[in-house]
Amino acid sequence: MQVNRLVLSQMRRFVDVTLEPRAGMNLIVGDNGAGKTTFLEALHLMAYGRSFRGRVRDGLVRHGEEALQVFVEWQEPGSDGAPRSRRAGLRHSGQAWQGRLDGEDIDQLGTLCAALAVVTFEPGSHALVSGSADWRRRFVDWGLFHVEHDFLGLWRRYARALKQRNALLKANASAAALDAWDVELAQAGEPLTSHRQHYLDRLQARLLPLAGQLSPSLGVQSLEFSPGWRRQEVSLADALLLSRERDRVAGYTSVGPHRADWSVRFASGMGREALSRGQAKLTALAALLAQAQDHAQEKGDWPLVALDDLASELDRHHQRRVMDWLAATPAQVFVTATEVPAALAGNVQPAAVFHVEHGQVDPAV
Numbered sequence: 001m002q003v004n005r006l007v008l009s010q011m012r013r014f015v016d017v018t019l020e021p022r023a024g025m026n027l028i029v030g031d032n033g034a035g036k037t038t039f040l041e042a043l044h045l046m047a048y049g050r051s052f053r054g055r056v057r058d059g060l061v062r063h064g065e066e067a068l069q070v071f072v073e074w075q076e077p078g079s080d081g082a083p084r085s086r087r088a089g090l091r092h093s094g095q096a097w098q099g100r101l102d103g104e105d106i107d108q109l110g111t112l113c114a115a116l117a118v119v120t121f122e123p124g125s126h127a128l129v130s131g132s133a134d135w136r137r138r139f140v141d142w143g144l145f146h147v148e149h150d151f152l153g154l155w156r157r158y159a160r161a162l163k164q165r166n167a168l169l170k171a172n173a174s175a176a177a178l179d180a181w182d183v184e185l186a187q188a189g190e191p192l193t194s195h196r197q198h199y200l201d202r203l204q205a206r207l208l209p210l211a212g213q214l215s216p217s218l219g220v221q222s223l224e225f226s227p228g229w230r231r232q233e234v235s236l237a238d239a240l241l242l243s244r245e246r247d248r249v250a251g252y253t254s255v256g257p258h259r260a261d262w263s264v265r266f267a268s269g270m271g272r273e274a275l276s277r278g279q280a281k282l283t284a285l286a287a288l289l290a291q292a293q294d295h296a297q298e299k300g301d302w303p304l305v306a307l308d309d310l311a312s313e314l315d316r317h318h319q320r321r322v323m324d325w326l327a328a329t330p331a332q333v334f335v336t337a338t339e340v341p342a343a344l345a346g347n348v349q350p351a352a353v354f355h356v357e358h359g360q361v362d363p364a365v
Helices: 036-048 109-115 133-147 151-170 175-214 236-242 244-250 277-299 316-327
Strands: 002-011 014-019 025-029 068-077 083-092 097-101 104-106 118-121 220-226 261-266 304-307 333-337 352-357 360-363
Touching (some): 025 316, 036 068, 036 083, 036 118, 036 304, 118 277, 133 151, 133 261, 175 316
Parallel strands (some): 118 304
Antiparallel strands (some): 002 068, 220 261
């Protein structure tokens, strides 16, 4: 996957600006506050439906304007292996949106998000390791969304059933009414959980050598999955029945895939609470790059890799290891920095350098 053109209109400080990146590593430099991160936000918005710095209505639309617009042109391998040109556009006000994909209107934002795959490492990414379970569920589900064709349907089916069961619990509905939704939850939740387990098993096989290469001192040993109930002891259907009275009192469903989590096990035995912020960042970055590698292996095409403010997030030695690893892949990479990182020297050179200043972006001379 390679972006040829990225156009932003009325997004943060930019009125109308175009970036034409190259294959390989693209470095976007500028002073603090110049707007270089906005280009990564735009790619992330097209791939996730929101910025990694918040919702569209939280300041993403340029002050005084009604809506932002993002347009992307890219190439990816077609079914016959030959390059296929694609394009997508999004207009978003923070309340309502309109999207087009390959010249046709779309009615679901998920359709747009499924088209463009972006893996993003940014200053808040340490939460993937040290934050709440929501971060880790979204991480796994994003990977499955792109590589397992039936996962989204299962996820939506489970979410609908969970909403219905929770409403019945709050209404103190009859046992018969709850029985029907317990069956629905179990029928969607069991295969959904199997998908997550298999994905993490596969990801572990990629993560361990990668983490060892990027930061051997971390001692990443394994990934441990918690499905959201005692799956080795009881089925999901039985777990829902056993927890029913407790759930009636609480007013919500206390077991199931919506409570799933996973964790990284280290050779030292330390838990996520004992990790320093730097260790959490390195672990999260290794997991994200392993996810990008998994996407490439399963789909036959690398996602875009976006690294925001890498020089302030990692020391020089770890930067160089990351850059060396990425340079050995066919991935198109976007890196922001206040200046050219010292790690980009010697054998690793950016394919293009762009300078952001005064609401404009220009190729560096």
